[in-house]
Amino acid sequence: MNKKQLIAKLSGSLNLSKADAERTFDTITNTILEALKGDDSVKIAGFGTYKVAKRKARVGRNPRTGEQIQIAASQKVKFLPAKALKEVFNR
Amino acid sequence: MNKKQLIAKLSGSLNLSKADAERTFDTITNTILEALKGDDSVKIAGFGTYKVAKRKARVGRNPRTGEQIQIAASQKVKFLPAKALKEVFNR
DNA sequence: TTACTATATGCAAAAACTGCATACCCCATT
DNA sequence: AATGGGGTATGCAGTTTTTGCATATAGTAA
Incomplete structure (x- = not known):
């Protein structure tokens, strides 16, 4: 959808x-x-929580060339499903 | 919030x-x-995509006792932030 | 048509997951 | 409005899973 x-x-x-x-x-x-x-963070009861996750810098790789690349630290939005939400899909 | x-x-x-x-x-x-x-899956342009991720059964471990545990297959809702959303937090 | 998104690739390292106790914050009920 | 119960965060360790790098293309959406 x-x-x-x-x-x-x-x-x-x-x-x-x-x-x-x-x-x-x-x-x-x-x-x-x-x-x-x-x-x-934004907590929505019965649905889930949105939060900003900080990711550390690390070493990556160009999949084409295999060359090593330094990846900067970054942030991303994480969604953690609420318990009720998990149960819907695990029964 | x-x-x-x-x-x-x-x-x-x-x-x-x-x-x-x-x-x-x-x-x-x-x-x-x-x-x-x-x-x-539910795609929301400029925000992100919700999708159901299927996780296979696997062997886990109780961190307290070190004991091996069989973990059943499960499903969870995953949220993948859209490109625009990532950029908001990485500038 | 223009823009975004998925995919596919190899691989290192971060992060998630597991049980469980504790602390805390919400939420619904009293 | 107060209180009790329940969901949620945290910390622990070790294994599994995910992430995200470059980039072109295909497919889809605005």
């Missing part, structure tokens, strides 16, 4: 125009992003 | 009551979950 299809579904179940559904959706993702930018 | 705080923020920016903001939010997460249950 892609974003367009998701918006279409939401438009139906939320009884909103597609444009409004999309605005609503974007507002939510942006709010989550803003919180994460402020170095805060 | 927890769900309650997120809902409060959304209530403001979406100009909805907190109850409506929560219903809207829950509808979205449920829609995503339903899609994932159907073994589908």
Whole structure:
């Protein structure tokens, strides 16, 4: 399912125009992003937690040439599924 | 930030009551979950992709006792941040 | 059409996972 | 509003899993 299809579904179940559904959706993702930018994690009960994970610098490799490359430290957004979410998929 | 705080923020920016903001939010997460249950991944451009990752059974270990343990196969929801999302945190 | 995303490659090192106790913070119920 | 219970974070070690490097292409999405 892609974003367009998701918006279409939401438009139906939320009884909103597609444009409004999309605005609503974007507002939510942006709010989550803003919180994460402020170095805060976002916990959503029954769904999961978004947090910014810091990754250390390390040695990588160019798969084409085999050449070693230094990879800088970085950050990425991690999503940890809530317990309830795991259970849905493990029964 | 927890769900309650997120809902409060959304209530403001979406100009909805907190109850409506929560219903809207829950509808979205449920829609995503339903899609994932159907073994589908959910791609949201500019944000990320949710997908169900299947993990094979394997041998683990109790870190306290060192004892070997059989770990059953399982599934978990994985979130892969979109390119744009990574860039936000790596500049 | 333009932009993004998945894939595929080899490989080193980071990170996740396991059980379990403790501490803590939410959340729902009283 | 207060309280109890439950989910979640943490730390531990060792093995498994994931990550992410360059880059072109194919497929998909905006």
